[in-house]
Ligand code: OGA
């Protein structure tokens with residue numbers, strides 16, 4: 001598409017249709033806007049349930065030196081080979097995870113008119129949304145979402161978070177707080193595993209001035225799940241993502257070569273994935289891997305994605321220590337603001353960053 005100027009980001013190019021409202025009518029065929037070209041549709045082949053991303057027990061980081069070494073190595077391998085892994089014993093309260101998930105399920109179950117009060121625009125994306133990208137006539141994904149800023153504090157606006165269910169703001173704050181701490185721990189591990197100073201990645205992200213935001217994804221039931229996607233293929237543009245998947249319904253798929261692997265979520269685990277900014281900082285030693293979401297006719301699905309990002313006006317480029325004659329710098333320095341603007345204008349469309 002042509003480059004969208006800032007003005008075109010002030011509103012959606014077409015009236016917004018809530019996918020949940022489509023799903024609630026007894027449609028047997030989905031509107032053409034949601035039908036993907038044949039090459040992008042979910043594979044008709046049954047997924048191989050035996051393949052899954054690594055599941056890593058973070059408790060090992062506090063074990064004896066041998067166990068700690070083994071755990072660091074598992075994480076290192078997962079970041080290099082998969083860009084995705086699940087973590088157990090991550091320190092976040094399971095009760096809080098369940099509570100936050102349920103409070104957001106409660107939000108999506110509110111009457112349409114209440115949710116509509118939080119309708120978002122492409123200017124900041126905060127609030128209740130049903131599309132990403134502002135390309136007129138674009139194919140759409142089979143999902144609604146809620147997007148909110150957590151950090152920096154100057155962007156955190158509780159008035160833009162749902163007032164209902166009544167504990168939504170409190171639970172979401174507590175949840176964000178715990179995930180922020182967990183991300184801080186993971187950043188140290190990732191730095192050490194790259195042979196960098198423990199604080200390297202955190203400092204590159206602006207130290208305490210990191211940006212974090214959340215997207216609660218809601219994937220309604222779909223009468224023709226083989227023709228569409230809940231979320232088109234993309235890589236996460238930010239630093240690192242912690243995903244709390246639905247506790248009953250699978251749907252997230254990760255690209256592995258030409259195949260798509262359906263992740264089987266482990267109970268009470270988070271799914272961690274490397275985003276584009278850490279791929280850049282690591283000079284592509286760590287991979288920000290393409291993923292997408294499939295939907296189904298029997299069950300709705302919900303997920304909470306917590307995005308941990310560099311301070312938006314800092315220039316991100318490969319760490320000097322990871323640039324050598326044999327491995328020259330793969331990326332041009334760019335701020336996250338610049339990067340994100342280009343992604344948001346396009347909507348989710350595969351991956352742009354080169355990988356080697
Ligand atoms: C995302 C994402 C996956 C999911 O929000 O970026 O990839 O399972 N979500 O909802």
Ligand code: NI
Nearest residue numbers: 234235236291
């Ligand atoms: Ni994603």
